[in-house]
Amino acid sequence: MTPYDALMAYDRDTQALAQVAGRLGWDQETMMPRGAADQRGEEMAAMESVLHARRTAPQVSEWLDGIDDSTLDAVGQAQMRHIRRSHARATKVPAALASKLARLTSVAQGKWAEARGADDFAAFAPVLQEVVALKREEGAALAAGGDLYDAMLQDYEPGTTGAELEAMFSAMRPVLADLRAAVLAAEKPVSLTGTFDEAAQMKLSRHLARTFGYDMQRGRVDKAVHPFSSGSGNDVRITTRTNPVDPFNCFYSTIHEVGHAAYEQNIDQAYLLTPLGQGVSMGVHESQSRIYENQIGRSRAFTGWLFGQMKDTFGDFGIADADAFYACVNSVNNGYIRTEADELQYNLHVLLRFDLERALMSGDLAVADLEAAWNDRFKADFGYAVDKASNGVLQDVHWSVGLFGYFPTYSLGNVYAGCLHQTLRTAVPDLDDHLAQGNTEPATSWLRDNVQVNGGLYEPRVTITMASGMEPSEAPLLDYLRDKFSTIYKL
């Protein structure tokens, strides 16, 4: 066996074990009896320790040293790019630091939940300070002299930099803030009232999942507190949630997660259980979930069909016609919470976090000043003050568990979705005719063939550039949002 073949065979088992660990995570959120929590913690830790040992095994370094990537075909080279990157990631961070971080973030997550419950940032600040310090230490180990935050970004969006994101995001911020202000000054659309049977929501939700091409033979839909997609290849499961007064939450959570899941399901089967056999980055992943959810799922054409489905399911629910329904689905309202934000305001929430976490990592912002910085920025972008920490700096779990560099991929995904959507509309000029019939196939098959099938074959930016035929830019997203919300709100 060549070193490449040996390494790939070894890595295949590692990939399979990572899938097992992922499925344990799914089980924990959906099926696990509550009393099993502590035992599950030990089981997960044992899996993580097996995975870490495999990833850092001396044998792997030997194989890596013995492989001349230039002798491999394009697929082999792409595999090696991923393997070399994650091996470097795993070996650059000292084991003692990695386990210190794991222990600390487990504690910090608990403190965060407590502090959020008490609306008390000061109670969380000391442990967050420790997390920030350790993450900076980790970032330094990864950056090897370069920019800490850039090094962290590589975990989520290989190839991108803080400067590149900053350029994109600072072009978006004023446009979004102005559009938001104009929309909120306009007449409000009618809102949804009444209650909607939760079993019926789940039934329609599964219908929507199939409508968007989710393969139920290789997946399943369950309920969980937080919607998510889990797994790669031929076992990709999603969750959604129901709320009797907010069926859109259920439907659009489902469509969003189907975007993630379809990406995983549609990757070339030749890449199964290899590094290429999963979505290439968080940003590209989010581009799929968001284009399914927003550009397709919240389009006038598709919501026209959904309006009919909802009437069939729930009878008359107080919305007069498809235009009113479209406005209702896309209504823009004040709110503090990122995860509840509409398509227009969502990125403002993310941009805020990007600037703050980058400043925390550079040392320009102290944890002690974080809450004030958050509140000032929120006031500046949204025009009203944060009323309590759980509606402000304590609302997201990310920082407590050490996720720095993750937030911007949400907005990058939206930017990517904007590029893809512009090209998709050109490629499928009659798309709306299909969507109006509840037929998403022309859109989902275009995304499958141009993005999803590639898995990790190309770098994230290249993946989007090849599919959309343009260098990623915020312009298409901003055009789309301006156009859409100007129409709905008659600006």
Added chain:
Amino acid sequence: MTPYDALMAYDRDTQALAQVAGRLGWDQETMMPRGAADQRGEEMAAMESVLHARRTAPQVSEWLDGIDDSTLDAVGQAQMRHIRRSHARATKVPAALASKLARLTSVAQGKWAEARGADDFAAFAPVLQEVVALKREEGAALAAGGDLYDAMLQDYEPGTTGAELEAMFSAMRPVLADLRAAVLAAEKPVSLTGTFDEAAQMKLSRHLARTFGYDMQRGRVDKAVHPFSSGSGNDVRITTRTNPVDPFNCFYSTIHEVGHAAYEQNIDQAYLLTPLGQGVSMGVHESQSRIYENQIGRSRAFTGWLFGQMKDTFGDFGIADADAFYACVNSVNNGYIRTEADELQYNLHVLLRFDLERALMSGDLAVADLEAAWNDRFKADFGYAVDKASNGVLQDVHWSVGLFGYFPTYSLGNVYAGCLHQTLRTAVPDLDDHLAQGNTEPATSWLRDNVQVNGGLYEPRVTITMASGMEPSEAPLLDYLRDKFSTIYKL
């Protein structure tokens, strides 16, 4: 750290990983999307290979060599007994043989399923011949000069021998055959007719599980093709099945699996994720499932309560009174299939398999002669001929997957249950008064405190001897069966 502490810490991770592998098995039978089957095969194989590597790691041998068991307390000595035994098991069998067996049995299971579908033993015989040959090779490696079959029994019932079982079983066989003949010559009780809503069966089934002390906070009940219990400690899940015309199948499958699951749940929490933290043997496990199912669940007192529950759930279902219901629950009928057999005939099915598989392993019986031997023995014990292979020699999966030495633990479990039941009745003289109210607690807490809590602390035979106050013997079981069926059938 002492070698003992180091070994126990290492083993704890191995135990946790084994729990993960077990949960994958549960998922496969309950939740897994069908299209994930091949990928799951790879995931399971990767887990098995991690577990095998950990169990045979040179480090483990070094620790074992460095530990003087006599310096440990009773718990430590018991832990070492288990660890030394399974380490010897894992290292005695050459790796090449183990993986050859794994591959062969995977193929053989497929061939068995095909042959069973075609009622064609000849199509299965060649691969079974190979399995038998490899198992004999494995047995020889394990026996190191001793009896092959005795060596195999140690995987399921440590401490027992073929000769001991033979003595027990040959005392049972004529008694059971005579009692069976007398019962089948007597007047038949009324049988169940009509259909029973499957959702209502599941609801009552969960109620029965709680009634028998199953802790739903540390477990869950789902439907699967074959009922089973899975997991140890604080995550012990069971499955059951429903059939619209046979609600007893659902109820008694549930109670049976609750017996297994309660055993796992009730083991001393101090043994969690250690070798002592799981049921000590297949025989002791089966003693718990069978005493829950039969001696308690099919007793006159408990069925009186169940009759009321069924009337509450299903209305009048055509059984006149509790006595008729008791006879109906315990009706004895001709049949070919072990898993469908009643309490009286069940052991005759097992004894047949024990004699045949022992003869296969000793070489006294050739695979080519197996079907004829099966059919002759069946005719002798049951009085009528096997009509087709799927009702005879091809009905069970066990031999195809290499399980030799497993079958007798079913009957040994019934023998153990007989011993425990006799002592339980003395310890709780008014047990029937409680059971008649649907209160199983006096029985289940006695079993918990005298059997289950010990987990693997004592050897299987010692576990039963200490709890029942007697050397295990078939006499109490035979007395119980004779008494019960003579009453029901007015012999």
